[in-house]
Amino acid sequence: MRRGTFRDETVDYAAVGATQAPDLMQYPPERSRPAQESWRLGSGEDRFRTASEAVLSWRAQRDGGLSVTDVRPAAGPMYSGVSFDAEGNAIAPSKLEADQRFDADGTPWVSSGATVHLRGRVKGLKAGGELRVILAIEEPRRVGFLLGTVSDTVVSGEESFMVEWYENDEVWFTVRAFDAPRSFFYKVMPWLITRRRKALFQRYLRAISPLYATPA
Template sequence: MRRGTFKDETVDYAAVGATQAPDLMQYPPERSTPAEESWRIGSGEARFQTASESLLAWVAQKGADLTVKDVRPASGPMYSGVSFDAEGNPIAPSSSEVEQRFDTDGTPFVAAGTTIVVEGRVKGFNADGELRVIFAVEEPRRVGFALGTVGGSVVSGEESFMLEWHDNDEVWFTVRAFDRPVAILYRMLPTLVRRRRRELFTRYLRAISPLYTTPA
C-alpha cells in the first residue's frame, strides 16, 4: 500500500485537497466552479491493474492531448504520508519510504510532491500550466491522485483522478475538480470554465477507458 500527500505554499489556491470533500458539489471553494463525473470502465482485477498503471503514468493527461514535460519529483526522500480515505477523511502519516518508479520512457510515475508542466489547447484556448501532485494513493482496490495548479494556467484549482475496484467487481473511474477563472477572458465569460472542464473530462475518459481505444 502506498499513500502520500504533499502540501506546499507555492500552489496558487487555498483549499488544498478539497476535491476529496464529500460535499464538493454543494459547497465548492469560494468563486470556484465544481465538477464531478464517474464512469464504469470495465470489471475485474486485470482491468483495474491496467487502468491503474496507465493513470500513474500520466496517460489521462497525455491522452487528453496535453504534453506532459519537466516532470520533477519532490526533493528529498519520498514517504508514505497523510492521505484521504474514500470518504475524504485524512489518514495519519507513516514513516515508511516510497520507491520512485519510472515509465518505459524514463518519465517518473505519479508521486506526492511531483511537479509537472503541461501544454496544450482545450476548445481552442490555451491549457498550459504548472501543476503539483497534492496527494497520491495506491491501495489494493483504490488508486489515484490529485493535481493542484501552481501557476501559469487560465484557471486556479484542483482536479483528482480516482480508480476504484468495487466489491461487485466493477471498475469505476472518477474525476472531480474545482476551477476558479484567472485569465481575463475566463473571468468575463465564466461559461468557458464549464466548457473547458467538460472537454477535459471527456478526454480523460477516452484516455483511460478501453471502450474508447481505437485499433492501431
Template sequence: MRRGTFRDETVDYAAVGATQAPDLLQYPPEKSIPAEESWKLGSGEERFRSAGDALLSWSALRDGGISIAEVRPASDPSYSGVSFDDEGQPIAPSRLDADQRFDADGTPYVAAGSSVHVRGRIGGYRVDAELRVIFVVEEKRRIGFALGTVRDSVVSGEESFMIEWRGDDEVWFTVRAFDRPVAPLYRLLPALVRRRRRELFSRYLRAISPMYTTPA
C-alpha cells in the first residue's frame, strides 16, 4: 500500500452529514442531485457482522472496481466524526478513539476523519478524487460510514453506506448520496450525474451482497 501526503483540508461542500437527513430525496442540498438505494443482504447476526466487516475494510469501493490509492488517518487522533440519529439530528458519537485496524494488505480500516484518494473507471465514468470519512457508525445493529469530497472530483457531495440488522432479523444495505455537478460536462448534462451514480450503486451492491446478480 502507498501512503501519500495529504493536505489537511475540509470537505468542499457545506451540507456535511446531509446523507443522514430523512428528507434528503425531497430536499437535497442546493444544486445537488440526491439518490438512495436499499438491498436485502440476507438475515441473521453472522451476515450482519461479515457484511459490516467487509464494508469497513473498503470492500464496497475496492471490490466494486475503485482503487484505494492512499489512506491518511485523521490529524487529530481523538476525532470521532459527525454522528446523527434516525431523524438526521446530530448526537454524541457511538464510538470514541477506536483502535486502528488494518486489513490483510495493511490498509487501515475506515476511520472517522481519515482521508483517502480513490481512482477508477466505472462503466465509462471517471472516479478520481480525494475524500474524507465524515463519520463511522459501529452499533449493535448498524454499521456504516459516510464519505465527503475534498477536491478533484467531477462532482461535489457526500455518500453514505449503512448496513442494518433489523428487528425482523433481515440485514439490509442502504447507500445514499447527493452530488453537485462540478466538471463542465456534468454541469451541462446533469443526466450523466444520475447515470454515474446508478453505476456506482450497482458496483457497491455487487461488492457487498452475496446474492447479487447482474441484470440481464
C-alpha cells in the first residue's frame, strides 16, 4: 500500500476492524480481552453534532487525562483507511474526503491513516503509545473512528469511539476495545488489563458526556 510522508509502520495486531464485529464480546480476537460501554448523551441533532466534533477533535483522550501529541495525518489521498460492513468485515477503502480540520491549538483532527502519540497513566498503569487511525467515519447519523496500536504500548489491540443518533432521536456514545498483553507485567497479571480498560472507558465517557462538562 502506498503511503505519503508519515512513518511506514503498520498496526501490531492481526484482527484489524474487529471492534466493529457484532459478536466481539462473545468471540474476541485470540488472547485478547474485549470491552464495551455506552452512554446516552441526550437527544437531537445539536447534541449529535457537538458530541461528534468532540470525538473527532480527540476530546475523549485529552479530557480523559491523556496527552495527544505528534498527530500526523496521512498525506493526500494515498491512504484512505479501511471500511467495514455491518458484520465487521473489511469491504473497501473508506471514502472520507473531508478537508483536514484543526483544533484551536493547531492539532489535526482525527483522519483515516493518521498516526498519533498518546501518553498518560490510569490508576498507576501506563496508557498510550503510538497508534494509527484505522478508519474515520462521518455519516449523517454515525460519527467516530477506530484506533489501533502500532508501537510502545503495554497492550496490543484496537479501540472504537462512535457517536450515533438513533431514529428515536436519542444520541449515544459507545466505546469498544480488545486488548492483548504485550508486556510481561500484563501477561502474568492479565486481570490488570480489565482494570485498566474499565478506568479508561469511564474517562472517555465522562469526557464526552454533557453531564460532566466543565461550566464555562
